[in-house]
Amino acid sequence: MITYADIQAAQHRLSGQSRHTPLLSSPFLDEIAGRKIFVKPECLQHTGSFKFRGAWSAVSALPEDQRKNGVIAFSSGNHAQGVALAAARHGIPSVIIMPQNAPALKIANTRALGAEVVLYDRATEAREEIGDRLSAERSLTLIKPYDEPMVIAGQGTVGLEIATDLPGDNAEVLVPCGGGGLTSGISIALAQDVPDMLVRPCEPEGFDDTARSLASGRIEQNATPEGSICDAIVTPAPGDITFPIMKENCGSGIVVTDEECLRAMALAFLRLKIVIEPGGATSLAAALFHGDKLTKDTAVCVASGGNVDPAMFARALQTLES
Amino acid sequence: MITYADIQAAQHRLSGQSRHTPLLSSPFLDEIAGRKIFVKPECLQHTGSFKFRGAWSAVSALPEDQRKNGVIAFSSGNHAQGVALAAARHGIPSVIIMPQNAPALKIANTRALGAEVVLYDRATEAREEIGDRLSAERSLTLIKPYDEPMVIAGQGTVGLEIATDLPGDNAEVLVPCGGGGLTSGISIALAQDVPDMLVRPCEPEGFDDTARSLASGRIEQNATPEGSICDAIVTPAPGDITFPIMKENCGSGIVVTDEECLRAMALAFLRLKIVIEPGGATSLAAALFHGDKLTKDTAVCVASGGNVDPAMFARALQTLES
CATH class of the missing domain: 3.40.50.1100 (Rossmann fold)
Structure with missing residues (x-):
């Protein structure tokens, strides 16, 4: 059981250690998405990810x-x-x-x-x-990567920052989802602070274990752990601790293609001047290319990390030429 | 005559409009530079530059x-x-x-x-x-680009933010320099707030009009306005208003090569997850590759902009392969 107080305590311990990342935006991205988009660049966090x-x-x-x-x-x-x-x-x-x-x-x-x-x-x-x-x-x-209460509490501080920084509180918060530590942590923070915000897990096509688990109501496995360019967020299944939290707090999952992730990375390069890794771009890809699945006027896209090798980033940039 | 009060007034007008950009750092960059490095990513500013x-x-x-x-x-x-x-x-x-x-x-x-x-x-x-x-x-x-007092006052707000955010005050502040609006504005802000900080203009080889002007004591021209990959910061000469300010407040200029700018862009990609344009990388290039010209333990590199086209960025990434 992880509580809002656990996340506040984690934020206290993280004070002076983690970066409070900003909310970035661009009118060009808003126009593509057809709604107001904010990006929270956890790629700028120490070590290049929210981890x-x-x-x-x-x-x-x-x-x-x-x-x-x-x-x-x-x-x-x-x-x-x-x-x-x-x-x-x-x-x-x-x-x-x-x-x-x-x-x-x-x-x-x-x-x-x-x-x-x-x-x-x-x-x-x-x-x-x-x-x-x-x-x-x-x-x-x-130290387990996600199915560990104090890890989930730490990731939840991303949610506290969103609640503090976002003008208004009626937004969907799109979160790249692997084992669910970040998604579940954010969902606990927002459920308390701004209950009108809705957390939506975002995953790559073929590795949508969390979306399928939320749909069926029980933990579903991925068919294979390998083969996605979004490797940083691919796990066998949502965690035993994280899944019940997501089931209680989150909206349905959104699934994006690898190509959409690459295009989102390129647009973040062009319009926000940040470097996102493929898995970290699933949220922005969802906002830009799956707006029909969203229900609110504003989307906050957590860009969970930026540890991408140069060759993959160059591949993303090539999508701007077409 | 632009005063510290003009910069404070500009900051007041910019409140809620411009982004207060953070100071980013990486132990990997510190190791290359042999000193503590902070990067102020004005590429994350609205429209992708301090302008x-x-x-x-x-x-x-x-x-x-x-x-x-x-x-x-x-x-x-x-x-x-x-x-x-x-x-x-x-x-x-x-x-x-x-x-x-x-x-x-x-x-x-x-x-x-x-x-x-x-x-x-x-x-x-x-x-x-x-x-x-x-x-x-x-x-x-x-609205002139640099030789205009209210423009210089606006750019000077970068200096106010550095003075607020930097732990300690004994640092060199490296600034990409074209016409000198950003450099002169920052120098006025720091001269008042933290007089031990030293502002150093950074320019590309072959377009070092400000470095030569500071050395000779009078405004020197560039031989040609075209041909640098750092096109965003190339001007014919420092401004009639900006040059006397830089002459009074700044240390000597630092000149970097195009290749060094591309390598600095690639290292900012790899270690900070930000996108810098070639001209905006002259400051980081100076800190990383010309440490022998610096005199203090800490360098703050203003990354002035990130508006670089994908082909040029891909060229920068290629420097990581060698």
């Missing part, structure tokens, strides 16, 4: 005696960098378990943020076994 | 009787869009005189922001004659 909020929230919530031994996480992406930076700023060790075929840049970035990176072979080793062994040997605390 | 500040300041300072007739500007770039938006938000007409071979996208953008665009043939027509005729016929007020 730093949840990681800091979880690490800072640990009892001092437990925290000083260090933390451990499984991730090849944004969560890894968030945990590494949160640990480094607390002056504690962090171990990140990554597949040995992860992109060299991501491994290097995670190490540069102060983490010890342990590589494993996905074909022959189970990361959980490695994690259990290291945790036991060194008394490390596992 | 909106000066345009709004100038338009809002006009007496109501004069303003209602409308304003006129010569520009094919950032100043055009700033003036167009400032006029539109005041509910007054604007006329922007642009060369007929200006990029179609810039013409379309300026029109979409509400301006009447008048095209002229650079080979056979003088834009000043067209401007004089239209101004006389319609009682329009000319």
Whole structure:
């Protein structure tokens, strides 16, 4: 059970650590969408994604005696960098378990943020076994990426900022959704502060586990975990903790295509001058290209991250030429 | 004579209109530079550059009787869009005189922001004659791009924000410099608020009129107005109003290469998730690649704009592959 007070407490712990990201807008985007659009650029957050909020929230919530031994996480992406930076700023060790075929840049970035990176072979080793062994040997605390109350509370601070900054309160809040930590956290914050706002999870076509779960009322799986350009937000299924929260608070999910994500990235480049990763652009893609599925005059699109490699970004820019 | 009070008054008029841009940072950039680096992303300002500040300041300072007739500007770039938006938000007409071979996208953008665009043939027509005729016929007020006190006062609000937001006050403030409106405005604000900060103009190689002018003590010209990828900040020479201010307040100029600007753009993409145009990246390029010319532990790089076309941005991204 995560409460509004948990999110307020997380915001207090994050004070002076996370960036309060602004709400950006452009009349050109409003015209395409046919409504007022605001973009909350969590790509400008430390480590390039909202994940730093949840990681800091979880690490800072640990009892001092437990925290000083260090933390451990499984991730090849944004969560890894968030945990590494949160640990480094607390002056504690962090171990990140990554597949040995992860992109060299991501491994290097995670190490540069102060983490010890342990590589494993996905074909022959189970990361959980490695994690259990290291945790036991060194008394490390596992920081899960989304199904963890203090992580959800940290991500919920995005919702507190939206409630503070948005003029008026009758808006749909579109959130890129993987395991549901960000979506569920925001939904708790807004349900209390501005109950007329409606949170809508956004997912890539073929990986719409949350949209289908919300439609059926129970947790549905993705058919495959790989193959989306929106890799940062693809998980096997919504979490056991996050799904009931989303079921209670959120509107139906919106599904967008990879091509629409690339076009949204290009339009964010052109009109807002920010860099969004494909998964982080699902929300803007929903607002720009699926306006028929929205019900309010204003949409707030959380751009959840910007960790995209140059080749993929160049591919997005090519959509401007057509 | 522009005073600190003029800048405060401009900030008051800009309240609720311009974005107070944040200070961004990344440990990866600090490591390259060998010092603490902050980037002030004016690319996130309305219309994608700081120019909106000066345009709004100038338009809002006009007496109501004069303003209602409308304003006129010569520009094919950032100043055009700033003036167009400032006029539109005041509910007054604007006329922007642009060369007929200006990029179609810039013409379309300026029109979409509400301006009447008048095209002229650079080979056979003088834009000043067209401007004089239209101004006389319609009682329009000319908004100059930099040699205009209320424009300089508006740009100076960038300096007030830096003084408010920067922890500590012993920093060099690196500013992309064309005609000198932004540089001189910031220098007035900082000279009053935090006199230990030193403003340094940054320019592209071959178009270093301000650096040479500061060195010689008198206004020097560029040999040619064309041929730099940093076109947004290339002017024939520093202004008659801006140069004496820079001469009194600023340190020596720093000159960077086009290649360094492209690399700085790519690193801002990778580490800050923002889009900077080549001219707007001269400041970050100076901090990253000319640290030997800096004298303080901290550098604030004003990223003055982000209006870069996709092909040029893709070219910048290619520098990450080498």
